[in-house]
Amino acid sequence: MKLRIAPLLVVSISMLSSLPVLAQDGAALFKTKCAMCHGDQGQGKSPMAPKIAGSAKVEAVLTKGGEAKAPHIKPMSALTADQVSSLAAFVKTLK
Numbered sequence: 001m002k003l004r005i006a007p008l009l010v011v012s013i014s015m016l017s018s019l020p021v022l023a024q025d026g027a028a029l030f031k032t033k034c035a036m037c038h039g040d041q042g043q044g045k046s047p048m049a050p051k052i053a054g055s056a057k058v059e060a061v062l063t064k065g066g067e068a069k070a071p072h073i074k075p076m077s078a079l080t081a082d083q084v085s086s087l088a089a090f091v092k093t094l095k
């Protein structure tokens with residue numbers, strides 16, 4: 001019994017711990033690259049930028065560009081794919 005459960009536990013613990021790490025990275029990136037316009041909780045700063053807390057569009061906006069308005073006309077090319085996914089994961093945790 002113990003032997004069968006152990007590998008499952010290891011897998012689920014490593015999955016659980018990798019998520020917060022991703023979100024933490026995203027938090028740091030968000031602070032330096034997004035918060036000045038979108039607010040430190042993604043709550044938006046009128047009239048500068050809309051609320052993005054919980055948004056599912058982050059990945060699309062950062063890799064393909066936004067709604068033809070500054071500053072997301074173009075993808076944010078300074079961001080790596082890894083950074084984009086941690087940002088997307090972090091923004092989804094915001095409310």
Ligand code: HEC
Pocket residue numbers: 030033034035036037038048049050051052055057058061062066067068069070071072073076087091
């Ligand atoms: C210079 C100010 C500025 C910065 C920096 C900025 N944004 Fe934006 N963002 C805007 C503005 C203005 C809009 C609305 C126009 C548009 O969609 O292009 C917007 C729109 C968005 C949208 C789409 C919102 C919606 O629901 O349509 C997302 C998602 C987004 N930003 C994410 C981010 C992320 C993530 C970062 C950090 C990597 C970031 N933005 C950095 C100003 C900014």
